[in-house]
Amino acid sequence: MKLKREFKTRLYRTMLRIRRFEEKLIKLKAVGLIPGVLHLYIGEEATATGTCAAIRQDDYITSTHRGHGHCIAKGGDISRMMAELYGRSSGYCRGKGGSMHIADMSLGILGANGIVSAGMPIAGGAALSIRIRGTDQVVACFFGDGAVNQGAFHESLNLAALWKLPVIYVCENNQYAISTAQSRSASIRDIYVRKDAYGMHGCMVDGNDVLAVYEAAEQAVERARNGEGPTLMECKTYRWRGHYEGEADRTYTYRTDEEIEEWMRRCPIERFRRKLSQEGILGKEDCEKIEDEIQREIEEAIQFAESSPFPAPEEALTGLYVE
């Protein structure tokens, strides 16, 4: 597949934006500027980036508790994200959602979700709505390996396959559901084989190879737009950080430094940078320029967040019902 330079550069930039955004969050969290719990996506950037590059702005995504990457890859505004993480009134949810509930309907981001697998029926419903409205939109439904033993996974895949709905089920198999390895959760090694149980397409992808993810997603999207139904796409990847930020020593109750380092050597961003450099697309100077631009965006996002007011306490009582 011949992909344009600008397109590849954009993929690189998106992955790096996700990485740097979250690296910044680690620091902000450590000094107490961000309340609550953070689930970081570092190491998994290629799956959101490759998938979202294969869909349009008017397509939908559903996301997870580990959702910053999905939101950024779908075009989310990092300033409004940052403000939300700071609990400010200018945030995506006016301070009512936080990390696990960021949504942007204007970009088709139907929300991160604090309940594992709960985005899956919602994605199916968005796809049903597409079918009834007769548009050619699709839904990319992100979920982790932890979601695949939930009833919602099975109910959703069955129904989407039965009704041939335009959904791309993107399983981000980052190996652990909190601390429980996938091998301790299911007797199958590869999750994508469950496609056969529902009579749908499926494939396994190197989730740390952004182009591989993109190409698999593009095929799935094409099938979905053509009315050929859903695809279960398993992206093998790895979560570098703990389940939540601050997990610290407990990380070593379920995995080793060697394992983490082994996966860090397969960093999706560094790998892609090397590839683009070999192809003569990204030189050292280009990389530095992109790096600087992203740093600036993030600084601006922090400034936006920090200069925004906290919501007035009484705002807690608004926005529940449509008046």
Place this chain on the structure above:
Amino acid sequence: MREITYADALTEALAEEMRRDERVFIIGEDVGRFGMVYVSRPQLWEKFGDERVRDAPISENAIVGFALGAAITGMRPVADIMFCDLMALAMDQLVNQAAKIRYMFGGEIKVPLVINTSLGGLRSAAAQHSQHLEAWFTHVPGLKVIVPSTPYDVKGMLKSSIRDDGPVIFCEHQQLMHTRGPVPEEEYLIPFGKADIKREGKDLTVVSYSLMVHRVLRAAEELEREGIHIEVIDLRSLNPLDKKTILESVEKTGRLLIVHQACTTGGFGAEIAATVSREGFEFLISPIHRLGARDVPVPFSPELENFVIPNERRIVEEVLSIVSE
């Protein structure tokens, strides 16, 4: 005025709203050609077809979740969950998703979703198909909870539910399906949060809803013969709750009994009692009483079931015990 059944009122409301707005569709188990389980109304499927009266597999969580996903992307679905007992299988999508999406995403998203479920009992359906779980729903901010007792209310309130931009859980009652009542030919809507005073009286206020309203009204006639005049209030919706009508009535009568078919402990009656004791304490001349089902799962044998669920005799006895206090 013509009289139609509660079931026909439901069907008419759905048909009218589906004709009026092509975004409205029904999704649920056996809702299509079979015409829903405990009342046959296949005319909707005959009229609107598979796409708009959509049979789903037995996957309650997916039915509610798919309806929710459709609701936030431009549709106005009615998800049919045959029995409220089965809502237990869909509680994540109802409680953690549908009820909260608008609020937790910042207050702008509309969730025009109706969950059409039913309350049971009095048909020997036993413990898993006879419950009244409406208090589960009222405990979740964000859900409107509708509990109509008559064909007139069913039609007007289901139409209002479908036009509402927030999630509504519309609880019909299985045992009222074949009851008849006046329903005008012309279109009307009934707003939420307006209780209906079914009968005026000066001695005691009975607040009730759904099927129990009918039992209370029959008890009222018996009490009338004994010279006790009770005021009967049908709440019609639990959230929003018409506190004003309740308080005005208690101000007049000084006594309050709440009757519901749900079991007593943790039932919605406790909410009404707490509200009146806080906001209408000075009106009360005797303690507030609650009469609900006895606190056991609903048993199978009619002998047992009738003992557990409040009936006219127990309502009369309860009223008599209050007025003699």
